[in-house]
Amino acid sequence: MMSVSLSAHSWTKVHAMPSEPYLQERELRRRAREEIESGRLPKSLTASIWGGRGSGLPCAVCGDHIQSDRVEYEIDDPRGGEPFRFHPTCHTVWQLEGALHPSGSHDTACHC
Numbered sequence: 001m002m003s004v005s006l007s008a009h010s011w012t013k014v015h016a017m018p019s020e021p022y023l024q025e026r027e028l029r030r031r032a033r034e035e036i037e038s039g040r041l042p043k044s045l046t047a048s049i050w051g052g053r054g055s056g057l058p059c060a061v062c063g064d065h066i067q068s069d070r071v072e073y074e075i076d077d078p079r080g081g082e083p084f085r086f087h088p089t090c091h092t093v094w095q096l097e098g099a100l101h102p103s104g105s106h107d108t109a110c111h112c
């Protein structure tokens with residue numbers, strides 16, 4: 001008769017949540033919106049998104065340098081300028097903010 005002991009497995013469940021260098025999401029969203037409203041970041045998504053290792057250059061949303069041990073998203077500037085670089089989290093926030101605040105629906109007179 002076989003005896004299987006599941007408890008022989010010692011599961012070491014590590015919650016891999018290192019201290020995130022990213023800002024709080026709310027703060028990130030505020031920054032992303034500011035970047036969009038000021039025109040530094042485009043509202044709409046562009047066709048080409050490149051993923052890769054961090055280049056060490058600053059993120060377009062949070063301004064932190066994207067280290068080489070992190071993933072970096074790079075997006076061509078539709079206006080032909082320098083490409084934008086994002087942390088994955090920051091890229092998501094930017095997408096959300098761009099989608100939530102479509103072009104022309106809000107102006108400075110609207111405080112809703």
Ligand SMILES: [Zn+2]
Pocket residue numbers: 059060061062063064086087090
């Ligand atoms: Zn970032």
